[in-house]
Amino acid sequence: MRVLVPFKIVADLDLLRGKKWTITNNRPEDPAFVKKIINPYDESALELALKLADNCNKHGLETELHALTIDKKQADLFLKKLIATGYNLASRFDCAVDLQFNPSAKAALIAAYLEKFGPFDLIIMGMQSSDEDNAKTPYLTAEETGWPCISGITGFNGCETGSIRVFSVNDQGTIEQTIHPPYILVVGNAPNAYLRIPTLKAIKTAAEKEIKIINLETFNITPDQLNTKVDPDLIDLVAVDNSRKSLLIEGPSAEEKVSLLYDKYLKGRLSSL
Amino acid sequence: MRFKVIINACSPVFLRRVEEVCAFIDAHKTLFRVNHYTDAEALVFYSQEDVEEQLAEKLPFRKIKLIKLKHYQPEPILYALEELEGQNPADLYIFTGDLAGNELAVRFASRMKSSSLVAVEKLDRQQGNMIGSKKVYSGNLLGSFHFIKKPYCLSLARGMNRIETSLPRQKKNINYFDYSTYNDERVPVQCREISKTEEQCFDKAQFVIAVGRGAGNREAVAHLERISRQLGAELGVSRPVVMNAWAPLNRLIGASGNVIAPDICLALAVSGSPPFYYGIENSKLIIAVNTDKEAPLVKAADLVIIDDYKVIIEELCKLIVKSN
């Protein structure tokens, strides 16, 4: 089973909570100065792929896991880490074009990778990137490749016969489906899917392995071709203000604070519920 | 502007989505050049047997295409949409504010070689251009996007305003289509519902206790669940609590979970990042209990207690139980 996991490196936006944002030319400046992480949904996708490989190996089925990111050099550290966790190949698409808010271009590049380095059986992706919030790339990849897809994935297992049991949650409820590759699995809020921590030895071995760097020339794609894919186009960006009264309830002890909260603000409200 | 609405009635909570769509249309009446949400045309997909009359009764639109499927799958829906709409598409398609709506909007637009935007909160016309606004950067910023190619396909943001809807049956023009024999060997025939979304726990909740990662562990969350029940509140949780499997996914609050609007939201040990806050911002009263006075929820709450949540909830329990 050959599995491709496209993932994105993002700024840890939780670290910017409550801060004032500066916006220049429709791009926020602040995320550039913040620690980078793997996009939370992609972290789950990457771990679920590793779990699937563990499961397949247990049943004597060979797997090959590829992690792919479209990014600059900043991603290399993460790619090395993924090799250490068990990825057989870590690739970086260095396309030198700003693809923020251009999910169509990203889907086209993922599909191009698939065509050149395939065949793959599965593509596992996150359902949304935490900065662009497009929530589009996986679905556009499905259309580019003609593969069916399932969204809201919370887990999958069983690959004994080459088919996979997939669990997903959507408006309808929790659904179990048995699929036969090829498929695109779009990972949602999946419990217990934090990326595993590699051993020191694995980190050392991974440090010596090569990251596969590819660029547009490999595929005969020009930057212009990618730029024409922007639709819709981002034209304005403003900060959201959530502030409320924020009245601090103070007192010498917890008991007194709660008593104040209860008497003044809660008692009446609770009795009318 | 010719626009149509796409509804997935395979979902047990589709009427909630219909009410959201109707409120959205009503808020954009001038833009859509309609008097009322009932003027919209709807394509409605369903899979249950013998529900046509029920659907005809409940759906509040004048023109309805009722389209039968075997069960919910994006592939047959996209196939039907292409076949029914491909030749003479409307200018704009509104999809619902859920995962299915997102996926269908994006994939249908891709097949029509047109523009799509997911989780839209507002539409506007500026200098002849159609502009959609949505939250980006995890809810910290609001982005405005210019749709370029028609038909514009958008899905609504989760948990948008709703209105109660109705339209007498005799005013509706309904056409029936059957795509239940659609056969695609790529998509699974085996599709088992493990649990159905029932009326959601937060629908009628007037008091919600929202718990974050600061709760510490599974036992603490279980304890808070018992306390919530005792106090007549529903328990909601943040994403890390779900990710750690301290509580089930249907309790998740936020941009990727439930959007709630209780009278009281007591938020314990939750930092209040924008994706979480999105889920509680319609609460009438937000009370934040946090040990960190710099936590963003402190500024975004009505009332704030800086203290250990364990002590606060214990004390509060005593008072509420005593007064009952």
Ligand SMILES: Cc1cc2nc3c(=O)[nH]c(=O)nc-3n(C[C@H](O)[C@H](O)[C@H](O)COP(=O)(O)OP(=O)(O)OC[C@H]3O[C@@H](n4cnc5c(N)ncnc54)[C@H](O)[C@@H]3O)c2cc1C
């Ligand atoms: C695309 C995307 C979608 C997302 N969707 C959602 C969503 O729908 N819902 C959601 O919740 N998150 C969502 N997130 C995650 C979100 O960004 C935050 O990571 C998350 O909300 C943080 O949860 P938290 O507040 O529980 O944890 P933390 O940020 O870790 O906060 C814990 C808080 O507890 C406080 N605390 C600790 N101990 C105590 C104590 N004893 N007493 C009182 N206070 C204490 C701390 O001071 C801290 O403020 C999403 C993220 C992304 C990228």
Ligand SMILES: Nc1ncnc2c1ncn2[C@@H]1O[C@H](COP(=O)(O)O)[C@@H](O)[C@H]1O
């Ligand atoms: N730069 C990127 N490189 C590789 N995969 C990406 C990239 N950006 C987005 N993706 C994938 O697409 C998913 C959805 O992203 P988005 O459509 O931007 O919200 C992510 O969770 C990733 O799996």
